[in-house]
Amino acid sequence: MSQRSFIVVGGGLGGLATGLRLAHRGHRVTLFEKNSAIGGRNTSLTVNDCIFDIGPTLLMMLDPFHKLFRDVGERFEDHLDISLCDPNYRVFYSDGNQIDSTTNMAKMVRSIERLSGPVDAASYPKMIGKLGEMYHESLPSFVRKNYDSPLDLVRLSAGKMALKHGMLGNLAAGMKKYYADPRLQMLFSFQTMYLGLSPHDAPWVYAVLVYMEYGEGIWYPKGGLTEISRKVGMLAQQRGVDIRLNAPVAAIDGKSVRLESGEVFTADAVICNADLPYAERDLAPTKQPPKPHRYSCSAYNVYMDYEGELPDLLHHDIMLGSNFDENLDQIFNRREIPTDPAFYVAASCKTEPSMAPPGHSNLQILVPCPNLDHPWTEGDAINLETKAFARLTKEVGFDPGKIRGFKRITPTDWKRDLNLDRGATFGLSHDFMQTACFRPSNKSKANPGLYYVGAGTVPGNGLPMVLISAELAEQRLEKDGLL
């Protein structure tokens, strides 16, 4: 096959992995990134001398990472030094109870028995067994798949798989069948929030997230998760990908792109990694408006240089509020700032002390909140912060007077800095009608020559899914005779 040329729009992990895959096959790749650094959501920031991952902090599902490195003749472990977070995280309930999530089955059974009694504890190994089966079977036949039409679900093995595991049933309802204690129902369903999705709107297939955590574990790469994009970007450059930073693309027309600077570049195909609904509307508009999409929630993030250590926190912690259903309803249906928000807390210095100076902690919080369907105000930031700080004070002795430096990222910032439509941090929603064959395809029908990669297309959001989306984009180009 002769050498082809490709343009990648966006240097998030999806764009970088695609560039790496194509360049490894000997093709010419030029990647345009609007910002001054690669990584997109997977980048870092510093507050004083504290280092933070801006977005992803939980490394799960290692298979797609190993596969990318293997496919380009490298070994993942030669580039990333990872360790298991054990426990995965600590969950704080509003009734004062806590539970540590771990991959250790015996410990989990004992903890559940202490919290909720023997009947619920006996359900745990059954649930993990079932979810493990669904995870291993769904990956090849349901997730790692380019769909051409919704009928594929009926025709292909994907359909059989979906029926066998009840994949398209409702996740919140499914967990009620395993556990009587609402605290356990919460414990094993809040993971859909990683996708910015309410468990009440999530198909059962996303319960595999629970298996990823409890069956395979949460991992941490030395230097933070930002190292992943950095290493993939480095390998891409070594294979010849021309990465151009500060190069925002203004328009895509099939196989050509026009930069905001006015320069025009043409290739054999364009692979767009920028947020799909934004790109469809602003970069590659067509006469026929795209189908309306549904969006994930957003996140309000605070990154702090905190003087002192909080011994009751682990590296990863989850604070659940008093009424999870109300919390979800406010975010996803009423589009209000939650009155008693659940939120995530991290301090990676607990695993890697050099991420903060001695005696300090790199403390960050992520509060799920409505996307910009709710007009964001400064008052919302103060409101959420006050609530989160009060909860941290109560649970672990946090003292706001010890904050020595501080940065916030609001839904408005997510939109402005990364072009995430509606400030929806996790992109398009993963409800049933935007999952698998119903999710926007990685090949534009309206704009021949344009392909998509990343969280907005198949299979979806999250670093491992985005790496699979790069595999699927490569397969699509191959099928179309471009590779």
Ligand SMILES: Cc1cc2nc3c(=O)[nH]c(=O)nc-3n(C[C@H](O)[C@H](O)[C@H](O)COP(=O)(O)OP(=O)(O)OC[C@H]3O[C@@H](n4cnc5c(N)ncnc54)[C@H](O)[C@@H]3O)c2cc1C
């Ligand atoms: C707060 C937060 C927490 C998360 N936590 C986790 C986690 O713990 N684990 C996990 O696996 N995943 C997590 N995720 C999800 C994960 O970060 C994303 O799924 C993934 O990084 C998306 O990668 P991407 O390549 O699809 O898109 P992006 O990272 O958004 O990259 C798209 C790139 O396109 C660029 N771009 C946009 N418009 C243009 C333009 N016009 N011209 C040129 N370039 C453009 C952007 O600047 C950006 O660099 C989290 C996300 C967030 C935001």
